[in-house]
Amino acid sequence: MMKVAIIGTGYVGLPTGVGLAELGNKVVCVDKIEDKINRLNRGELTLYEDGLEELFKKNVANGMLRFTTNTQTAVKDADIVMLAVGTPPHPLTKEADLKYIYAAAKELAPFLNGYTVVATKSTVPVGTGDEVENIIRQTNPKADFDVVSLPEFLREGFAIHDFFNPDRIVIGTQNDKAQKIMLELYKPFVGKSEFLCVKRRSSETIKYASNAFLAMKIHYINEMADFCEKAGADITEVAKGMGLDSRIGKKFLNPGPGYGGSCFPKDTNAMAQMGKKYGAHLTLIETTIAENDARKIKIGQRVIEAINEHPEGKIAVLGLAFKGGTDDCRESPAIDIIKEMIRYSRNIMVYDPKALENAKTILNNTVHYANSVEEACMNAEVMVILTEWEDFRHLNLTKLKKIMHCPKIIDMRNMLNGEDVKTLGFEYQCVGKKVI
Numbered sequence: 001m002m003k004v005a006i007i008g009t010g011y012v013g014l015p016t017g018v019g020l021a022e023l024g025n026k027v028v029c030v031d032k033i034e035d036k037i038n039r040l041n042r043g044e045l046t047l048y049e050d051g052l053e054e055l056f057k058k059n060v061a062n063g064m065l066r067f068t069t070n071t072q073t074a075v076k077d078a079d080i081v082m083l084a085v086g087t088p089p090h091p092l093t094k095e096a097d098l099k100y101i102y103a104a105a106k107e108l109a110p111f112l113n114g115y116t117v118v119a120t121k122s123t124v125p126v127g128t129g130d131e132v133e134n135i136i137r138q139t140n141p142k143a144d145f146d147v148v149s150l151p152e153f154l155r156e157g158f159a160i161h162d163f164f165n166p167d168r169i170v171i172g173t174q175n176d177k178a179q180k181i182m183l184e185l186y187k188p189f190v191g192k193s194e195f196l197c198v199k200r201r202s203s204e205t206i207k208y209a210s211n212a213f214l215a216m217k218i219h220y221i222n223e224m225a226d227f228c229e230k231a232g233a234d235i236t237e238v239a240k241g242m243g244l245d246s247r248i249g250k251k252f253l254n255p256g257p258g259y260g261g262s263c264f265p266k267d268t269n270a271m272a273q274m275g276k277k278y279g280a281h282l283t284l285i286e287t288t289i290a291e292n293d294a295r296k297i298k299i300g301q302r303v304i305e306a307i308n309e310h311p312e313g314k315i316a317v318l319g320l321a322f323k324g325g326t327d328d329c330r331e332s333p334a335i336d337i338i339k340e341m342i343r344y345s346r347n348i349m350v351y352d353p354k355a356l357e358n359a360k361t362i363l364n365n366t367v368h369y370a371n372s373v374e375e376a377c378m379n380a381e382v383m384v385i386l387t388e389w390e391d392f393r394h395l396n397l398t399k400l401k402k403i404m405h406c407p408k409i410i411d412m413r414n415m416l417n418g419e420d421v422k423t424l425g426f427e428y429q430c431v432g433k434k435v436i
């Protein structure tokens with residue numbers, strides 16, 4: 001059993017805290033936002049993740065998991081302090097903004113008590129570990145500690161599943177003592193997961209290089225989809241054929257409206273900036289970023305073209321979240337596509353099973369909000385699917401055909417069976433193939 005303090009209770013900190021408590025560690029989660037900590041202490045979760053609530057309640061009840069705003073009480077007893085605060089993109093430079101990380105390092109330093117590992121879970125540029133170390137040393141010259149990079153690979157919506165089934169655990173330190181402690185913490189995964197102990201700078205790079213590679217993979221399949229549409233091939237068949245090569249792999253070959261979310265856009269930008277900083281231009285990543293942005297504009301225009309006979313006609317949008325299974329609209333392609341459409345149309349009605357409230361804070365009164373698929377599609381000229389919600393696979397198309405003004409569907413997530421949709425009499429466009 002280890003004593004772990006986690007600074008930051010967001011999408012990384014909270015599931016990690018709950019997971020580590022479930023593995024038998026004594027965990028204290030710290031956050032500056034008092035309201036958040038009060039809610040967590042009342043047994044109320046502050047974010048939704050599948051499977052999180054049950055483990056959260058269990059570990060609070062058995063005393064393995066606590067929440068506080070007081071850094072001192074959490075840090076003084078800890079064997080390991082994890083930094084899991086945000087590293088949002090700087091609005092101007094697009095570099096990762098490290099002010100929260102550095103502030104947390106400064107704040108925790110005076111309370112380190114006995115040998116402590118300070119592990120950075122937040123996604124941070126190469127060299128941040130060195131700076132965290134300097135800050136702690138300057139603030140508390142007597143502190144006995146080591147700084148380790150411990151990148152996180154959890155997906156939003158699957159955080160608990162991914163916590164307990166990691167592909168790999170990367171530990172960035174060349175210090176034996178710190179390495180031993182981290183290996184002890186993750187002992188339950190021995191035999192189930194790959195362990196990789198590397199230099200701190202390699203570990204920091206692995207996180208960005210992985211996210212940027214996945215973003216590029218998505219961009220690649222999106223470009224291939226555009227090619228297939230023009231060349232008369234079918235991207236679903238092509239992706240399947242490619243994915244069967246184990247060197248390529250089946251995952252992340254689903255074409256769509258472009259990647260989004262709080263990680264890929266931020267991390268590709270930060271990686272590109274790092275490339276510039278070190279004079280090693282990352283041209284593939286730079287192109288991916290530019291083309292992923294351009295894709296959303298093109299899709300917005302594709303929808304507008306679909307209503308060119310009735311420019312005043314209603315556009316129904318299904319899906320606002322950046323991916324299915326979450327209410328998160330940060331950097332959602334759906335939102336950017338809608339923003340492009342708004343330049344031409346004020347008759348847009350949107351629906352999402354979970355993300356309506358979050359979308360409202362971004363789109364305000366530029367669009368209308370529907371409480372159901374039917375309400376969104378009523379009298380619509382075209383229906384556009386932008387997020388891969390499972391519900392959208394099972395739409396009552398017979399009914400929708402009756403209530404839409406024009407039976408036209410643009411399915412940017414390839415959710416529907418094209419042949420069925422056509423048989424019902426819809427005009428149908430999807431990604432990377434022509435359904436005849």
Ligand code: UGA
Nearest residue numbers: 152153154155156218252253254256259260261263322323
């Ligand atoms: C991503 C990574 O997958 C995680 O490993 C990583 O830990 C996380 O970022 C992070 O850095 O914190 P996440 O942002 O939750 O996780 O979302 P993904 O499931 O990776 O999807 C990202 C975007 O790519 C979504 O917009 C999704 O719709 C899109 N996508 C994904 C596709 O368009 N096609 C695909 O085949 C897969």
